[in-house]
Amino acid sequence: MPSAAQPATATDPAGTARPSDTPGTTEAATLRAVVDAAVRPLIAKHDIPGMAVAVTIDGRAYVYNYGLASRESRQPVGDATLFEVGSVSKTFNATLAAYAVARGKMSLDDHPGRFLPALQGHPVDRATLLQLGTYTAGGLPLQVPVEVEAKGPAGMTRYFQDWKPVAAPGEKRLYSNPSIGLFGHVAAVALQQGYADAMESDLLPKLGLTHTHVRVPASAMGDYASGYRGDKPVRVNPGVLDAEAYGIKTTAADLIRFVQLNIDPSGLDPMVRRAIEGTHVGYYEVGAMTQALGWEQYAYPLALEPLQAGNAIARQLVPVKRLAATPEGTRLFNKTGSTGGFGAYVLYVPARRIGVVMLANRVYPNEDRITAGYEILNRLAQTSK
Numbered sequence: 001m002p003s004a005a006q007p008a009t010a011t012d013p014a015g016t017a018r019p020s021d022t023p024g025t026t027e028a029a030t031l032r033a034v035v036d037a038a039v040r041p042l043i044a045k046h047d048i049p050g051m052a053v054a055v056t057i058d059g060r061a062y063v064y065n066y067g068l069a070s071r072e073s074r075q076p077v078g079d080a081t082l083f084e085v086g087s088v089s090k091t092f093n094a095t096l097a098a099y100a101v102a103r104g105k106m107s108l109d110d111h112p113g114r115f116l117p118a119l120q121g122h123p124v125d126r127a128t129l130l131q132l133g134t135y136t137a138g139g140l141p142l143q144v145p146v147e148v149e150a151k152g153p154a155g156m157t158r159y160f161q162d163w164k165p166v167a168a169p170g171e172k173r174l175y176s177n178p179s180i181g182l183f184g185h186v187a188a189v190a191l192q193q194g195y196a197d198a199m200e201s202d203l204l205p206k207l208g209l210t211h212t213h214v215r216v217p218a219s220a221m222g223d224y225a226s227g228y229r230g231d232k233p234v235r236v237n238p239g240v241l242d243a244e245a246y247g248i249k250t251t252a253a254d255l256i257r258f259v260q261l262n263i264d265p266s267g268l269d270p271m272v273r274r275a276i277e278g279t280h281v282g283y284y285e286v287g288a289m290t291q292a293l294g295w296e297q298y299a300y301p302l303a304l305e306p307l308q309a310g311n312a313i314a315r316q317l318v319p320v321k322r323l324a325a326t327p328e329g330t331r332l333f334n335k336t337g338s339t340g341g342f343g344a345y346v347l348y349v350p351a352r353r354i355g356v357v358m359l360a361n362r363v364y365p366n367e368d369r370i371t372a373g374y375e376i377l378n379r380l381a382q383t384s385k
Contacts, residue, residue, distance in 0.1 A: 056353070085342070097187035112125055116186065138167050140174065140176040213250070229340055288309065297331045299331065300352075344357075356377050
C-alpha cells in the first residue's frame with residue numbers, strides 16, 4: 001500500500017508556502033516550485049482566499065498550503081483544513097456502490113425498484129443501476145428541481161415517480177446529480193444503512209481516511225474552511241441527495257491518500273480493493289472521454305484540448321457508445337467538483353504513479369483548474385521517469 005500523505009509544507013499567515021523540516025525536503029521544494037508556477041497565477045487571477053494542493057509521485061505525497069481558510073478570522077490554510085469538494089464526492093459515492101457490489105448486496109444490472117419499491121413500474125425503473133451511475137438513465141437533469149428540494153425525501157420519491165425520460169436508457173449521457181444521487185442512495189439501502197452512516201462508519205475507515213466527512217463533527221468544525229462567493233463566506237446548503245452528489249468535506253492530505261489508493265489498492269481489505277478497481281471500469285465512450293463510475297478517464301498522454309472538451313460536456317445530452325471492455329493502455333482519471341463557495345479538481349495516472357489534488361475555497365472556472373492540474377501532472381510525469 002502506498003504510504004499516507006505526509007505534509008511537505010506549512011503556510012504562514014501571509015499565505016506564503018514554505019518548506020517544512022520533514023524528510024524529502026529537497027524533492028518537496030522542487031515539486032513546490034512546479035505547484036507554485038501553476039497555482040499562484042490562479043490565486044491572483046481569481047482572488048482565491050486559500051488553496052491546498054497535494055501531489056503524489058511513486059508513492060510519496062506532498063501537501064502545499066496557500067492563503068487563508070477564513071478571511072474573517074485570518075486563519076491560514078493548514079494540513080488539517082477541510083474543504084468542500086463538490087462533485088468529487090461522486091467518486092466516493094461510486095466507491096461505496098462498488099463496495100456494495102463486491103459484498104454481493106446489489107448488482108449494477110439491478111434496477112432501483114428492487115430496493116425502492118415505490119419506484120417499481122415507473123420509467124426510472126427501466127434504467128439499471130449502472131445507467132444511473134454513469135448518467136445514462138435517459139436524461140435526468142443536472143440538478144434536483146428547486147420545488148423538489150423544498151419537499152424533502154417525500155418530494156424526492158414523487159419526483160422520480162413522475163420523471164419522464166428524453167432518451168432510452170443507455171443511449172445518451174447527461175451529467176446529473178439526481179442520477180448518481182439515486183445510485184448512491186440505493187447503494188446505502190442495499191447495505192441497510194443511511195448513506196452518511198455507510199460512508200463514515202464503514203467505507204471511510206477502511207480507506208484510512210480519518211479527516212474525511214459527510215457530516216463534519218463538532219471537534220473538526222474549527223478546521224472547516226469558509227468558502228467564498230464574492231466577499232461573502234458561504235458553506236454548502238442542505239438538499240435532496242446532497243450527501244450522495246456533493247457532500248464530502250476533506251483535507252488535501254486525505255484526498256491525496258484516496259488518490260494513492262486508487263493508484264495502488266493492493267494493501268486494502270479485499271472487498272474495498274475490489275470496490276476501488278470497480279470504479280476504474282470504463283462503460284461508455286463519449287468522444288475522447290470514457291465514463292466509469294464516478295471517474296472520467298482518457299488515454300494518456302493526451303493534449304490539453306481533449307481533456308478540456310471532455311470536462312465541458314457536463315450540461316449536454318450526448319450520444320454514448322457502450323464499451324465491451326475498458327480501453328487498454330495507460331489511462332488518466334479525473335474529476336472536477338464545486339459547491340457555492342469551493343472548487344476542486346483531482347487527476348491521476350495509475351500506471352505512472354502520479355496524481356494531483358487541488359482544493360480552493362472559491363469557485364473558479366473548470367478550464368483554469370484543468371489547465372493548472374494538467375501542467376502539474378505532466379511535470380510530475382517528467383520527474384518520475
